[in-house]
Amino acid sequence: MAATLTRPKLDVKSLDPYTFLAVIGKRVIHPGGRRSTEELFSLAALQAGQKALDVGCGVATTAIQMARRFRVAVTAVDISPLMLERARSNVRRAGLERDIEVEQGDILGLRFPDGRFDRVIAEAVTMFVDRQRAARELVRVCRPGGMVLATEFFWRQPPTDEAREIFLGQVCPGMQLDQLDGWVRIYQDAGLSAIEVRSGPFEMMTPRGFLQDEGLVNAFACMVRGLSHAAYVRKMAWLMPRISRAVPYLGYILVRGVKPAAR
Template identity: 35%
Template sequence: MIEPATIGEHYDKRSPIGDELRDGQLHMWYWYDREDDASLTEAVHRMTRKVTDTLGLRAGEHVLDAGCGPGETAIHLATRFGVRVTGITVSEFEIERARSRALAGGVGDAVAFEYGDFTALSYPDGVFDAVLALESLQNAPDLDAVLAELYRVLRPGGRISFSDFSLGAQGDPARLATFMETLKLPRLPTLPRWLEHARDAGFEIEEHTECGPRVFGMKGKYLEAALKVRDTVTAKFGAAAVDEFSRLHHGFFAPRKDQIGYVIVSARKPRR
């Protein structure tokens, strides 16, 4: 079992340069095709909007950003929808960076960032109107326990939207194993299995999609975008740090494009 502290260290090592490359959002990108000329930052923000729009947020609601990264997504939610956001992460770097970003953005009253293990949340039952989990459930040591906790802290009728990697085409198990070890993934469910986990926790599925070809399938575009700014990032962090960042991510690119899917799932806690 991968402990939360190990996941925190995993992100502490990767997040500083990742934050630089993706403008405060560490999750995946969304490109329509090879001819799509969106920048890396724009492609990542496109994924943010694609997932968060499914929550149907309303001004004044309280959102839990479970696995908040360096804070840009929470700030986006607060400024676009007029919601309050509590972001949790097990990465000390991410908490510090998120708080600094919120202060600079003038949204300190609307967002808060805390160290939080979502296998054992400190919040009362039913305190949140919505939960967002962008590529954070996949690292959960016990996925069913985490979903049960997120279900608990949602009010009746509250919504959850999450996005994560999924198992695509079969074959090349060694490549998949390398990918999972690199990202510290204890499992790689298919889309049907993701839905089953959510239903087992009590959620009612309302919308889901599989968009792997436009996400992991565009890994070549990410590499091109990263290479364009390599010199700038190296000037800020140093060659040794950039080389180590590249080494840590090497296994991410091991699978074939069709082996790694990407799911977006929206569900609701029953009103009863």
């Protein structure tokens, strides 16, 4: 027991920040937290019986909410085996195996035919890949008249060179951010119309945001798990000061657009 406490099986040092957060049990892993997910639900106008696709579903927190609260049939896709394993176990624990299908998939090449879903969502995913291509793929699998909704990081104010280097060079290497108009243009160019935008601060990793998103019990459980291995503690000690340096410049943007009906 003592050996597993100090030596987890994963190579924790090389985990990206969101996988690390999933490993310590965090359930909401996108910059707008529960607040942006509630905004997404309100813009999505979900109705019972609709088919929804959640791409980059993480541990399936939003997929579970969609199925439980709105009674939509959800397909939840992620590229990461670790996320998929946790997503499946959370869906099983929620008793929603008949309502949510969890499967592996890549946002850059989804296996679904054109127009398959009424609603397509991606919370904090396209920024990790070729954003234009990912946005086109989300729109492709949405039915004409359906909606695509995506949450991303954006620069709320121009970052200092130091904040930019820390966040995009060290914390999330390879991630592509934009200012608000840049994100909107990407989704417009992908074919969406009637675009609506919400935005707000990046609070997910502030103490207040963490508590709001996870609730007292899970926030405490994450803390205990984060302290359970020396490698987790080292990762937190590396991650937290860097994230805090970037927090003032970052925010979330939620874009909702309608795929025009076929003529």
